[in-house]
Amino acid sequence: MIEIFLRSFLLFFFVVGAISCQSKQQDSLENTYLRFVGDIQGDSDLDKPEFNTCNGDERVFQYFNTGEGFRYKGEKTTLVSKIQKLYKPLQNIPNQSGYIRIRFIVNCKGEAGRFRVLASDFNYQEKEFDKAIIDQLLSIIERLDGWEIMTKSDKTLDYYLYLIFKIDNGHIIEILP
Incomplete structure (x- = not known):
């Protein structure tokens, strides 16, 4: 009985840990990749500061x-x-x-x-x-x-x-x- 409880307990923590890692990995990917291929992010070293997009x-x-x-x-x-x-x-x-x-x-x-x-x-x-x-x-x-x-x-x-x-x-x- 204790063995089944321990296995269930370990399985629960394994699943929670896997979901947590996947969530962190997804957040990291969202911060790494642009919205679409070819998007141009502003770069203060390259761009003139007076140029702005009008709609974000x-x-x-x-x-x-x-x-x-x-x-x-x-x-x-x-x-x-x-x-x-x-x-x-x-x-x-x-x-x-x-x-x-x-x-x-x-x-x-x-x-x-x-x-x-x-x-x-x-x-x-x-x-x-x-x-x-x-x-x-x-x-x-x-x-x-x-x-x-x-x-x-x-x-x-x-x-x-x-x-x-x-x-x-x-x-x-x-x-x-």
């Missing part, structure tokens, strides 16, 4: 969520034209080919901020481009002022956007999406 970081949509697609005054052709006029390819810097993705948020006022860069070669392997190329592209994107305000059900939204630059020997050969 939990309410930033992907640009395609409303079905309206890419949003820039004059459409993508105007955006590409502006970037190509401003970009000056660097000469005599070897191995500067691949993709540079700049991801950012456009807030409900049409302001862009929280820029993040990811670069790869043409085989999608992580790559480091010359800092002058990255800095020039970031500077151009930060200065653009034609981002359109996105709405859904008559409410203004904050939204994520990205531009991918296909670079060949330091020259922009395509801008996506």
Whole structure:
């Protein structure tokens, strides 16, 4: 009888302990991972302090969520034209080919901020481009002022956007999406 009581007692504490550990592990995971892949958390070392989302970081949509697609005054052709006029390819810097993705948020006022860069070669392997190329592209994107305000059900939204630059020997050969 005592043996059954001890086994039941141990089983009870084992189950309670397992549930407690699982709960702590879940809390830890929730604090580690972002809400969605690609979310951009604010970083005081990278971001300008005057840039803010209007609806909170939990309410930033992907640009395609409303079905309206890419949003820039004059459409993508105007955006590409502006970037190509401003970009000056660097000469005599070897191995500067691949993709540079700049991801950012456009807030409900049409302001862009929280820029993040990811670069790869043409085989999608992580790559480091010359800092002058990255800095020039970031500077151009930060200065653009034609981002359109996105709405859904008559409410203004904050939204994520990205531009991918296909670079060949330091020259922009395509801008996506």
